[in-house]
Structures are given as C-alpha cells and as structure tokens.
Amino acid sequence: MTNVLVAALVGNGAVSGAVLDLLGGAADLAAQTGGQVTVAALGPGAARCASALISHGADLVLTCEEDALATHPGEAGALALVAASQATGATVILFPADTSGRDWAPRLAYRLGAGLVTDVTGWAEADGRLVWSRLVFGGKAEAKMASRRPVTIATVKPGAAKARRPDPERTGEARDLGLTITPDPAWPQVLETAVEQSSGPKLEEAKVIVSGGRGLGGPENFRYLAQLGAVLGAAVGASRAAVDEGWVPATWQIGQTGKAVAPDLYIAVGISGASQHLVGCSRSKVIVAINTDPDAPIFEHARLGLVGDYKEVLPTLTEALKEMLQK
Ligand SMILES: Cc1cc2nc3c(=O)[nH]c(=O)nc-3n(C[C@H](O)[C@H](O)[C@H](O)COP(=O)(O)OP(=O)(O)OC[C@H]3O[C@@H](n4cnc5c(N)ncnc54)[C@H](O)[C@@H]3O)c2cc1C
Incomplete structure (x- = not known):
C-alpha cells in the first residue's frame, strides 16, 4: 500500500493546474496499491480549495493558513509538511518542480531522512519498487532511479502526470492541521513580492x-x-x-x-x-x-x-x- 502526499501552495483559494496534474498522477499511483492520497494545501484560502481537490482525486485534504507561510514560506511550509506526512504515514511525497516545490522538497527530505529525486519526468512500478525517470546531461540521456529510504520525495516536471476529470460526487475529508507557526528570527523571510504584469496565459x-x-x-x-x-x-x-x-x-x-x-x-x-x-x-x-x-x-x-x-x-x-x- 502506497500512501501519497501531494504538497500544494495555495494562493487566495486557487490551486494551480500543475498541482491538479500531480494529484491525478498521485491518485493513479495510490489506486494501484490501495493507498490513500492526501493533499497538504498550504496558504491563504487553503480550506476553500478542499472540494476542488477532493473532486480531482484527493481522499484527505490537510490545510494550513498560517500567516508565516506567506512571510517565511520555506521553513513554515517545511514544518506544516512534516506534520502532514506524520499524520498520513505517506511513503511517497510529490511536489511540483516549481519555485515552492524546489524550496520545500530538500527541507522536508532532510527533516524526514527521506530519499529525494528532483525534476522527475515519470515513474513506474518495477519489481515491487518505484522507479523514477529524470533527464540528465542537458536532456541527452534519461536516468532511472530508485530510493533506498522508506520515504521518497520527488519534485515532478510539468507534463509527467495528468489531472483527472473532476467528479463532483466524489467524497473525502478535509481538516485543518491545527498548527500555530511562530517564525524564528533566523528563518529566511520574504521582504518583497513583485507580481509580473502579463495579459496572456502563464x-x-x-x-x-x-x-x-x-x-x-x-x-x-x-x-x-x-x-x-x-x-x-x-x-x-x-x-x-x-x-x-x-x-x-x-x-x-x-x-x-x-x-x-x-x-x-x-x-x-x-x-x-x-x-x-x-x-x-x-x-x-x-x-x-x-x-x-x-x-x-x-x-x-x-x-x-x-x-x-x-x-x-x-x-x-x-x-x-x-x-x-x-x-
Ligand atoms: C549550464 C547551461 C544552462 C543553460 N540553460 C539554458 C536554458 O535554460 N535555456 C536555453 O535556452 N539555453 C540555455 N543554455 C544556453 C544554450 O546552450 C544555448 O546557448 C541557447 O539556448 C541558444 O539560444 P538560441 O537558440 O536563441 O541562440 P542561437 O544558438 O544563437 O541560435 C539562433 C538561431 O536563430 C536562427 N536565426 C537567425 N536569424 C534568423 C531569422 N531571421 N529567422 C529565423 N531564424 C533565424 C539561427 O539560424 C540560429 O539557429 C544553457 C547553457 C548552459 C551551459
């Protein structure tokens, strides 16, 4: 049984297409082994995303809307993700290979003593273990990797997984992680956020x-x-x-x-x-x-x-x- 945890940064109650794609891949992986899919939805308005996440394949949504996630996202996010992984017993933890995923994944791997595979382009079961693919040497070759640790963390490139068609009838559970996060003065802090002006799609x-x-x-x-x-x-x-x-x-x-x-x-x-x-x-x-x-x-x-x-x-x-x- 593989319990999968998907880490999602939420901005004002909206989840990115990359997270929904990842959730589709996580749901397929968990379904093969009878495991459960949990999304750790972190950021303002996370609770509002729960029904959308459940309809796309989440069995459980753990939310955290602490202010520290905006001011000190790296360390605050890592704390919330440690709590979410302990609450679910996840053995596979997936992040989109974006800015937040690249920030959180190594912090969490260090704290959990987990194996970390970055920029994954696909995965498959082989001989009872998960084998991860990633491009190496500037995309000229593909490496296949397996983790020896009980918990494996992966950052996943766009296009590696596909979102499921949402099912509004699907049921699942949503609850707050119940964390109070007080930033430590030593934590890196976001001083300024600049939003790029753009009229077209991202x-x-x-x-x-x-x-x-x-x-x-x-x-x-x-x-x-x-x-x-x-x-x-x-x-x-x-x-x-x-x-x-x-x-x-x-x-x-x-x-x-x-x-x-x-x-x-x-x-x-x-x-x-x-x-x-x-x-x-x-x-x-x-x-x-x-x-x-x-x-x-x-x-x-x-x-x-x-x-x-x-x-x-x-x-x-x-x-x-x-x-x-x-x-
Ligand atoms: C560690 C490392 C990381 C890198 N990361 C990246 C990366 O993330 N992204 C990236 O893009 N590169 C990256 N590079 C750089 C990469 O190696 C190339 O130098 C770069 O992609 C070349 O960009 P280019 O194709 O625009 O320019 P060029 O290689 O100079 O090609 C320009 C092309 O335009 C064509 N052309 C000229 N005039 C016209 C015209 N009028 N109409 C139509 N075609 C015309 C030419 O025939 C030529 O094929 C990286 C390099 C290193 C070493």
Whole structure:
C-alpha cells in the first residue's frame, strides 16, 4: 500500500493546474496499491480549495493558513509538511518542480531522512519498487532511479502526470492541521513580492507557446511573437540567449536553467535547439520550428519545420491563422 502526499501552495483559494496534474498522477499511483492520497494545501484560502481537490482525486485534504507561510514560506511550509506526512504515514511525497516545490522538497527530505529525486519526468512500478525517470546531461540521456529510504520525495516536471476529470460526487475529508507557526528570527523571510504584469496565459500552464531566440535580432522583434500569440491565445517564451541579451525578462526563459513547459504546441522562432533549451520544451506535444538554417538542430525535434526568415514567415502565418480562426 502506497500512501501519497501531494504538497500544494495555495494562493487566495486557487490551486494551480500543475498541482491538479500531480494529484491525478498521485491518485493513479495510490489506486494501484490501495493507498490513500492526501493533499497538504498550504496558504491563504487553503480550506476553500478542499472540494476542488477532493473532486480531482484527493481522499484527505490537510490545510494550513498560517500567516508565516506567506512571510517565511520555506521553513513554515517545511514544518506544516512534516506534520502532514506524520499524520498520513505517506511513503511517497510529490511536489511540483516549481519555485515552492524546489524550496520545500530538500527541507522536508532532510527533516524526514527521506530519499529525494528532483525534476522527475515519470515513474513506474518495477519489481515491487518505484522507479523514477529524470533527464540528465542537458536532456541527452534519461536516468532511472530508485530510493533506498522508506520515504521518497520527488519534485515532478510539468507534463509527467495528468489531472483527472473532476467528479463532483466524489467524497473525502478535509481538516485543518491545527498548527500555530511562530517564525524564528533566523528563518529566511520574504521582504518583497513583485507580481509580473502579463495579459496572456502563464507559461507553465499555456496550451500554446510561441518562443523566441537570438535569431530575432532584438527586443523589438518580440512583437511578431506577441501578434501571433494573441491570435492563438499563446504565452510568449524565450531562449536563454534572448534573456542574456536583456531583450526579455528572465521569467520567460525556457530550458535547463529556466522553466519546463509541456504545451500542446510549441513554436520555436529563431532558436537553434541547444540541448539545454530542449530539456525545457521536449515534453511539448508538437514542436514547430522557424529558422533560416536548414541544419539547425531544432529541426530534428520539430514535427513541422519552416526554413525561412521569421520576418517573412510570421506576419503571413499570423494573418492566415487569424482568417482561419475567425471563420
Ligand atoms: C549550464 C547551461 C544552462 C543553460 N540553460 C539554458 C536554458 O535554460 N535555456 C536555453 O535556452 N539555453 C540555455 N543554455 C544556453 C544554450 O546552450 C544555448 O546557448 C541557447 O539556448 C541558444 O539560444 P538560441 O537558440 O536563441 O541562440 P542561437 O544558438 O544563437 O541560435 C539562433 C538561431 O536563430 C536562427 N536565426 C537567425 N536569424 C534568423 C531569422 N531571421 N529567422 C529565423 N531564424 C533565424 C539561427 O539560424 C540560429 O539557429 C544553457 C547553457 C548552459 C551551459
């Protein structure tokens, strides 16, 4: 029996798509062994998320809305997660491989003496134990790993699991963890939070992404991507080269040292296809590449490739799609 705990950071009573995907994977894993799925929902409005989490596969939702989770998220979250794991006897604890997951997972692994596998892209049962997959060497190889510890913690990349269709009839239990968290002066503290202004979907949740690289030649040319993105309802991303040039914010970066994305459609414009970029977008269902160099490595990974100057290709493509989608 595998009891699974999913860690979820909650913002104003809303749960991210990444958490719901993870919950789907956790529910499948627990169902195979007759175990239970618990979500530790941490943050303001956590209790309001309980019914949505139960309808997506949680058997138990443990909530904590302590102010310290906002001011001292790393240590306060770790305390709440230790309490949640002790309350459930979870042997597998899953985190989204996002900022909060990467902050919490090692803190919890240290406290529980658990095994930790990061940036997992999948898992399967083999010979009675769980085997985790993750990409290594900039995405050129896949490592299979198993933990020797009784408790295993994993941070999971987008696209590794899929949310279940919500079932409003599903029943489960929700209760508060009952913790009072008093921050220690030595704990790292959040001093300022800046919310990035953005009109389109978030990169991590977008179904379509238009991404630009050094081949765009300058920041002003990202407008071509924005125009295509507006027609497709897409988010705009970038390669590290475009970020390093200072053309776009670092939060747009996709790849090994940026974000991992898993959209249905990824349009790479003026991006050569370095392995460090591909590791962030290789879980896209369809990759389309636009590049002047017919030998660019990106074409080896693209389902569709257009050899040409994006300044000619994109306006035509944008107009054609606009016309098609208006019909
Ligand atoms: C440790 C480490 C981590 C890294 N992490 C990341 C990461 O997270 N994300 C990432 O992206 N990179 C990362 N990199 C950098 C990576 O190795 C590449 O340098 C980078 O991805 C290249 O970006 P690019 O494809 O935009 O630029 P380039 O490699 O310079 O490619 C530009 C492309 O644009 C094409 N082009 C030029 N003009 C046009 C035009 N008019 N129309 C169409 N196409 C045109 C060219 O043919 C070329 O293929 C990392 C590197 C290291 C060492």
